[in-house]
Structure formats: structure tokens, C-alpha cells
Amino acid sequence: MGGLTRMCFAVSIGQRSAGRAARHMCMNADEEVERLCSVLSDCADVRTAVDAVDHSMRRAGVSEPASSAEYIVGRVVGANSRSALRRRLDQSIGGPEKELIGNLSMRRIVRREPVQYLVGNWDxxxxxxxxxxxxxxxxxxxxxxxxxxxxxxxxxxxxxxxxxxxxxxxxxxxxxxxxxxxxxxxxxxxxxxxxxxxxxxxxxxxxxxxxxxxxxxxxxxxxxxxxxxxxxxxxxxxxxxxxxxxxxxxxxxxxxxxxxxxxxxxxxxxxxxxxxxxxxxxxxxxxxxxxxxxxxxxxxxxxxxxxxxxxxxxxxxxxxxxxxxxxxxxxxx
Missing domain, CATH: 3.40.50.150 (Vaccinia Virus protein VP39)
Structure with a gap:
């Protein structure tokens, strides 16, 4: 299991420890996060990371998955707007960035934290x-x-x-x-x-x-x-x-x-x-x-x-x- 997958899996395990009801409600979301972390480890650039997060959020039933994916990845790579992000789609991303993308995505998918709180500011x-x-x-x-x-x-x-x-x-x-x-x-x-x-x-x-x-x-x-x-x-x-x-x-x-x-x-x-x-x-x-x-x-x-x-x-x-x-x-x- 790669470092990114271990990190996300450990966080989702912690989330599941809250109790049986929480485990039942979040099981599919936790599984989706684990799958996403595995996919992210193979992403080479911003474009593929956005696509991976978008796809996982759609599978997990998160509202507005495309914009959530763009704002999360944009925050991590330093693009302060969606238009700025689109100019960086071919930019490569490294392991620490993938870990942070995975962590923020987990909070959106499992805990349903609003993307505004995840990125920390809003227009x-x-x-x-x-x-x-x-x-x-x-x-x-x-x-x-x-x-x-x-x-x-x-x-x-x-x-x-x-x-x-x-x-x-x-x-x-x-x-x-x-x-x-x-x-x-x-x-x-x-x-x-x-x-x-x-x-x-x-x-x-x-x-x-x-x-x-x-x-x-x-x-x-x-x-x-x-x-x-x-x-x-x-x-x-x-x-x-x-x-x-x-x-x-x-x-x-x-x-x-x-x-x-x-x-x-x-x-x-x-x-x-x-x-x-x-x-x-x-x-x-x-x-x-x-x-x-x-x-x-x-x-x-x-x-x-x-x-x-x-x-x-x-x-x-x-x-x-x-x-x-x-x-x-x-x-x-």
C-alpha cells in the first residue's frame, strides 16, 4: 500500500471508529476515499487529479462534484480561482500535494464538509x-x-x-x-x-x-x-x-x-x-x-x-x- 493510500486509509479508519451507526453511514464513502487515494497516487498532473476527485465525488453522491474538485485541487496547487486552475492543468503534482488533496477530499466525501470551509475563503x-x-x-x-x-x-x-x-x-x-x-x-x-x-x-x-x-x-x-x-x-x-x-x-x-x-x-x-x-x-x-x-x-x-x-x-x-x-x-x- 503506497504512502498516500495509507494516509487516507488511516484517516478513514479513524472516522469509522466513531461508532457502529457512523460506520454504516460512511462505509461507502470511506471505500470511495480509499479508492480515490489509490488513483491519486498514479496522477501525474493537475488535470488528472481534478478528474479523479470529481469522479469519486460523483460516485459518493457529493453535491456539485466538479466545482468541489476544482476548488480543492486549486487550493493545494496555489490557484486562487477556477480560471487560474484551468491555466495549470498540465502542471505536475508531487506526493505531498496528492496527500493534501486526498485529505481534503476525504473531509468533503465522508464528513460532507462544505468546500468553502476546506479552502478557507470564498468570493x-x-x-x-x-x-x-x-x-x-x-x-x-x-x-x-x-x-x-x-x-x-x-x-x-x-x-x-x-x-x-x-x-x-x-x-x-x-x-x-x-x-x-x-x-x-x-x-x-x-x-x-x-x-x-x-x-x-x-x-x-x-x-x-x-x-x-x-x-x-x-x-x-x-x-x-x-x-x-x-x-x-x-x-x-x-x-x-x-x-x-x-x-x-x-x-x-x-x-x-x-x-x-x-x-x-x-x-x-x-x-x-x-x-x-x-x-x-x-x-x-x-x-x-x-x-x-x-x-x-x-x-x-x-x-x-x-x-x-x-x-x-x-x-x-x-x-x-x-x-x-x-x-x-x-x-x-
Whole structure:
């Protein structure tokens, strides 16, 4: 048995030691990893390594196998984008690189770790963010939210908007906006201390620290020094009944508290709505990413709940898949 095969086989044996149920669930995946490691030992270049990983992930039923293979191999050979990887397809690879490819592939195939956590960073709306478990991975839908905010009248007509990002996570929403609006400033809050550390780290990497502040605090407890022009949030919004249907990549590795929004998915959303008048300037905008079942409920709350009488439901927007995903609310002047 070659060194690469021994390494991967030993790791998969360790994975199987977790218990009989885990052994049963992972048996086929472990066997596929062992087979992949054997194939990788014979790979001479990047192209054959990508093909080998892609093939094994397809056999193991991993979602998006081609992109997973490209990102994993790209990380190992120093290609920081898929286009850069394709320029290196004929580059030779050695034993240490094959071992690392095998190890990362094992984590993707057996443990179903998201490829974003494996490569350690991810592109989001013209910026690159460091990502690590369990902080929520920025999604394409949230890029659409950023676009809606940037195109809004409030942001387009103001020279120096102030932003609040509730549940900031990696800092994705706030940092993407500030990168496009050079005179804007913002605050990001999150109850997870690791999220606050990561968002500060990303702010430093993007040279935005002078215009940002990140705090570990809940939206209920946050007291702003001044009111904001725009409040934005991608809060926990998944209803309880939908949590078990999430893919393993999500429910096994991402923070449940950043996903689960309570019985109807609106626990944190209701809290944000109640606090909006104490956070947002008169005439300011609140933007939320929500579950498709929420826009009508939120509109009804704004219309009928006397505690929300300062808020006007402006409109809902659909995401690229056609789901009602975003709501725009304004505080009355």
C-alpha cells in the first residue's frame, strides 16, 4: 500500500471508529476515499487529479462534484480561482500535494464538509472573505440583497450612508457594501464571538477597519450612538419544520443559531422589526433576507401591529430562483 493510500486509509479508519451507526453511514464513502487515494497516487498532473476527485465525488453522491474538485485541487496547487486552475492543468503534482488533496477530499466525501470551509475563503460580491466553521457561509442570494441595497434610492443619493448589519457573520453584507461606497461607514453586530472575530479579520484584510466597527451583542441589547441610514440583516429564518431537510453540509457544519428562526422562522425577524425605530433614521431603510413564507406575514405585521406603526412595508423582491426572498421596509419620516 503506497504512502498516500495509507494516509487516507488511516484517516478513514479513524472516522469509522466513531461508532457502529457512523460506520454504516460512511462505509461507502470511506471505500470511495480509499479508492480515490489509490488513483491519486498514479496522477501525474493537475488535470488528472481534478478528474479523479470529481469522479469519486460523483460516485459518493457529493453535491456539485466538479466545482468541489476544482476548488480543492486549486487550493493545494496555489490557484486562487477556477480560471487560474484551468491555466495549470498540465502542471505536475508531487506526493505531498496528492496527500493534501486526498485529505481534503476525504473531509468533503465522508464528513460532507462544505468546500468553502476546506479552502478557507470564498468570493462574495467583488470581495474575498475568509470563512471557517461554524460561521454561516455567504450565499448567492445574499449577494442579491447587497445589490438591492446598493441600487436603492437612499444609498444612491447619499454621499456618506451609515449602515447596521444585524447578525453580521463573516461581515459579508456590510463589507461588500462599504467596498463599493467609499464614504460609507458601518457597524456589524453578532451574538457569536467567533463571528465578530472573523468579521474584524475580514475587515482588516479588505482595508476597511477605519470605517467599520464589529460588536458581540444581540439586537435586543444593542444601543446605537447614532441612528443609521440603512439597517440590513440576513437573520436566522428557517422554520423549525424545514431544519431536518437541510443538506448535511449545512446542518452538520454551520451554526444552527444562524439558521433556525423558531417555529415559523420569524423569531429574530420580529425582534428586528420591534427595534427598527430605535435603530433607523426617519426615512431610513430596513432590508431583510427571509424565507419565502415571510413577506406576506411581515407586511401584515407592519400594517396591523400598533407597535410597528412607524414602519411602512415598501415591497418584496424575488431571488434568482424566483422565491420571494427579500423585503424592503422604511421608517416613516
Amino acid at each position: 462574495f460580491h467583488h470581495i474575498t472573505l475568509n470563512v471557517r466553521t461554524p460561521i454561516l457561509i455567504p450565499r448567492p442570494e445574499t449577494e442579491e440583497l447587497v445589490e438591492l441595497i446598493l441600487k436603492s434610492e437612499t444609498v444612491r443619493t447619499s454621499q456618506a450612508c451609515s449602515f447596521l448589519d444585524i447578525g453580521t457573520g463573516t461581515g459579508a453584507i456590510l463589507l461588500a457594501i462599504l467596498k463599493q461606497r467609499i464614504n460609507a461607514t458601518g457597524v456589524g453586530i453578532d451574538i457569536n464571538p467567533e463571528a465578530v472575530r472573523l468579521s474584524r479579520e475580514n475587515s482588516d484584510l479588505l482595508d476597511l477597519s477605519a470605517r467599520t466597527c464589529f460588536q458581540q451583542i444581540s439586537v435586543e441589547e444593542f444601543i446605537p450612538e447614532t441612528l443609521f441610514d440603512v439597517v440590513a440583516s440576513n437573520p436566522p429564518y428557517i422554520p423549525a419544520k424545514d431544519m431536518q431537510a437541510l443538506e448535511r453540509e449545512v446542518k452538520d457544519h454551520e451554526d444552527t443559531n444562524a439558521l433556525h428562526g423558531g417555529i415559523d422562522g420569524m423569531d429574530v425577524i420580529r425582534c428586528i422589526l420591534r427595534r427598527t425605530s430605535q435603530l433607523l433614521k426617519p426615512g431610513g431603510d430596513l432590508w431583510l433576507e427571509v424565507d419565502p413564507s415571510h413577506p406576506e406575514r411581515i407586511e401584515a405585521l407592519c400594517r396591523n401591529d400598533i407597535s410597528l406603526q412607524e414602519l411602512t412595508f415598501v415591497e418584496k423582491h424575488h431571488d434568482f430562483r424566483g422565491f420571494a426572498r427579500f423585503v424592503h421596509i422604511r421608517r416613516r419620516r
